[in-house]
Amino acid sequence: MKTLVRPCLWRGLRARAIGEAMTQITLRRPDDWHLHLRDGAMLRAVAPESARHFGRAIIMPNLVPPVVTGAQASEYRERILAALPEGSDFTPLMTLYLTEETDPADVVAAKQAGIITAVKLYPAGATTNSASGVRDFDKVRPVLEAMAEHGVPLCVHGEVVDGDVDIFDREAVFIDRVLDPIRRATPGLRLVMEHITTKDGADYARSGGDNLGATITTHHLVINRNHILVGGIKPHYYCLPVAKRESHRQALLEAATSGDASFFLGTDSAPHTDPNKESACGCAGCFTATNTMSVLAEVFEAAGALDRLEAFTSLNGPAFYGLPANEATLTLVKGDPVQYPPKILTDEGAVTVFEPGFPLHWRVD
Ligand SMILES: NC(=O)N[C@@H](CC(=O)O)C(=O)O
Numbered sequence: 166m167k168t169l170v171r172p173c174l175w176r177g178l179r180a181r182a183i184g185e186a187m188t189q190i191t192l193r194r195p196d197d198w199h200l201h202l203r204d205g206a207m208l209r210a211v212a213p214e215s216a217r218h219f220g221r222a223i224i225m226p227n228l229v230p231p232v233v234t235g236a237q238a239s240e241y242r243e244r245i246l247a248a249l250p251e252g253s254d255f256t257p258l259m260t261l262y263l264t265e266e267t268d269p270a271d272v273v274a275a276k277q278a279g280i281i282t283a284v285k286l287y288p289a290g291a292t293t294n295s296a297s298g299v300r301d302f303d304k305v306r307p308v309l310e311a312m313a314e315h316g317v318p319l320c321v322h323g324e325v326v327d328g329d330v331d332i333f334d335r336e337a338v339f340i341d342r343v344l345d346p347i348r349r350a351t352p353g354l355r356l357v358m359e360h361i362t363t364k365d366g367a368d369y370a371r372s373g374g375d376n377l378g379a380t381i382t383t384h385h386l387v388i389n390r391n392h393i394l395v396g397g398i399k400p401h402y403y404c405l406p407v408a409k410r411e412s413h414r415q416a417l418l419e420a421a422t423s424g425d426a427s428f429f430l431g432t433d434s435a436p437h438t439d440p441n442k443e444s445a446c447g448c449a450g451c452f453t454a455t456n457t458m459s460v461l462a463e464v465f466e467a468a469g470a471l472d473r474l475e476a477f478t479s480l481n482g483p484a485f486y487g488l489p490a491n492e493a494t495l496t497l498v499k500g501d502p503v504q505y506p507p508k509i510l511t512d513e514g515a516v517t518v519f520e521p522g523f524p525l526h527w528r529v530d
Pocket residue numbers: 201227292293294322403404405406433435436449450451
């Protein structure tokens with residue numbers, strides 16, 4: 166059984182209230198437990214967007230080619246650090262991309278050397294740059310067992326890829342057919358269900374004990390599938406797993422704002438250039454690094470849960486990964502609507518910033 170974050174953990178949260186309404190809130194500095202920074206010119210453009218507000222992030226390894234060895238993770242980490250603004254103390258927490266050829270000894274060595282924090286499982290073909298992922302889950306069993314033994318968490322993109330499974334059902338089917346069997350076969354494996362999009366995912370994570378966590382993205386707290394499809398197709402709302410019907414969004418909102426330690430922020434901020442999104446075969450991914458904290462403050466306030474924002478963005482994630490919460494703080498101030506740039510310019514092309522569809526009154530101080 167997991168417990169709610171106890172009130173004593175709220176010591177870092179200070180709020181100034183005028184009348185009933187909260188107008189300022191100070192949180193421990195947030196972390197992003199699922200982030201795509203890409204490489205090259207894109208990395209240089211988007212890294213500062215995350216470093217501005219976040220202390221740490223779990224960096225996804227789905228580059229082309231993917232980050233599969235400890236040595237590659239170490240090199241990628243250096244490129245990320247080089248892309249950060251002068252004086253930034255943002256810490257990239259690296260992951261390895263699990264393939265059927267991954268060497269358990271390399272994973273353990275990379276963890277023990279402090280190079281990696283986790284390993285990422287992509288079912289082959291499930292999402293962007295997942296071709297090198299896993300087809301036969303039995304083949305990675307020795308790696309998963311080594312990870313369980315050495316306390317290396319597994320981050321999972323949880324969707325089946327079977328052509329006969331409807332895209333809106335792929336997460337729920339994955340839980341039954343793949344995730345639950347893996348967890349039963351590998352007791353002690355610490356596992357994060359990444360970017361959950363369904364009530365099924367939230368319920369499974371909530372009841373899964375201390376070795377199971379789930380990240381929830383900013384955009385899945387805001388959009389449902391109508392936002393993608395009604396009134397013309399909106400490529401910038403297309404991501405994987407695809408947003409589901411409203412009742413699932415409500416379940417995610419309930420989970421994120423509950424304070425339950427199972428749930429923490431993983432933005433899955435996933436930049437693609439506009440031509441790659443606005444295409445006859447558009448890429449999956451929403452870019453939310455720039456305005457996530459303002460969007461989340463608005464969402465949590467509307468849910469009457471601003472006092473639980475800190476648990477979601479800054480406390481539950483470090484607790485799952487066995488890390489201290491950040492010492493630094495971040496203050497959000499409520500006022501006139503705040504404008505973010507609609508696009509980030511990169512040397513590869515423009516990247517559209519997630520548009521929540523409602524005004525943002527909370528700015529990061
Ligand atoms: N979420 C997405 O829609 N896209 C991600 C991959 C992923 O996290 O599945 C990407 O790398 O673009």
